[in-house]
Amino acid sequence: MRIGELAKRAGTTTRALRYYEQLGLLPARRAGNGYRAYGEADLRLLRQIRTLQDFGFGLEETRPFVECLQAGHPHGDSCPASLEVYRKKLSELDECIARLQEVRTRVSEQYARAERERDALAAGAAAEPPQCEWAAAAVHDRDEWER
Amino acid sequence: MRIGELAKRAGTTTRALRYYEQLGLLPARRAGNGYRAYGEADLRLLRQIRTLQDFGFGLEETRPFVECLQAGHPHGDSCPASLEVYRKKLSELDECIARLQEVRTRVSEQYARAERERDALAAGAAAEPPQCEWAAAAVHDRDEWER
DNA sequence: GCTGGCGTTGACGTGCGCGTCAAGGTCTAC
DNA sequence: GTAGACCTTGACGCGCACGTCAACGCCAGC
Numbered sequence A, B: 001m002r003i004g005e006l007a008k009r010a011g012t013t014t015r016a017l018r019y020y021e022q023l024g025l026l027p028a029r030r031a032g033n034g035y036r037a038y039g040e041a042d043l044r045l046l047r048q049i050r051t052l053q054d055f056g057f058g059l060e061e062t063r064p065f066v067e068c069l070q071a072g073h074p075h076g077d078s079c080p081a082s083l084e085v086y087r088k089k090l091s092e093l094d095e096c097i098a099r100l101q102e103v104r105t106r107v108s109e110q111y112a113r114a115e116r117e118r119d120a121l122a123a124g125a126a127a128e129p130p131q132c133e134w135a136a137a138a139v140h141d142r143d144e145w146e147r
Numbered sequence C: 001g002c003t004g005g006c007g008t009t010g011a012c013g014t015g016c017g018c019g020t021c022a023a024g025g026t027c028t029a030c
Numbered sequence D: 001g002t003a004g005a006c007c008t009t010g011a012c013g014c015g016c017a018c019g020t021c022a023a024c025g026c027c028a029g030c
Helices: A003-010 A016-023 A040-054 A059-070 A079-127 A133-146 B001-011 B013-020 B038-053 B058-072 B080-127 B135-146
Strands: none
Touching: A003 A016, A003 A040, A016 A040, A040 A059, A059 A079, A079 B080, B001 B013, B001 B038, B013 B038, B038 B058, B058 B080
């Protein structure tokens, strides 16, 4: 199998494959004409890489999984090094989620405060001048914008 | 106030300030000798930028807040454009948190499965050969590694 | 033999928010 | 007058996972 076919079957690009080879992550045999030659095992390695990438793993973090498969193990995560990466990633995820939730709370508070202040100003401005028809219509329009 | 002092008072660097000016985010007056000259108002703008950055806002997302302050409003979020950025950021945060939690679940499942398979293999290997002293010791050691 | 589709290597570009020189100007203190 | 601390612009570097282009080689079909 040549590089184009492997890329297509794995749903990636030839450029990515050459990059993985450059990192030593997915080495390729060579045909007589210098073309890269891949087998079904390489497709499995590649699928492992792509799956972990979808989970947000960096390429270096996929290396233990790839090496585990290359060593002949049934799964990329059959080796201790892979399990360690799982654990590290889980704690990273926990930390990241907690940080984002904290930020979400803070931003939400700021947003609520800013909206309250805006409404207070609008109420003050609306109460200040004597009410007349077009002003009431404008307030009605503003309510519709809010929807 | 010159650039170094402003940077120090805001807890950032001169390089960052020059970059903000390059983006048109924090323009500076110039003294006769060509040095940048800042006032207290610039410090407030800068604090607004830094606060939002800590929340994960990109610099372009801070622009409406800065312009709002420059227009003389009491807070950077007193303007509709700023509120809109708040809303957008909140929905981005929600989406991001949900994605990370989904990923966390998936990774956690994979980790649990991989550990079960490892334990099954270890149990099989331990049950297969007749028990002897060094094997029992090895199992003991492995348990300690797990701690 | 020529076109078109594959492959090859090498090098530069991308986004983002700066860090880090380099080569010089300005001001203060001694 | 000179050392040292500050300032100026300009340019390249970084990390990461490639995209994109250039210039060329290999091979099948007409």
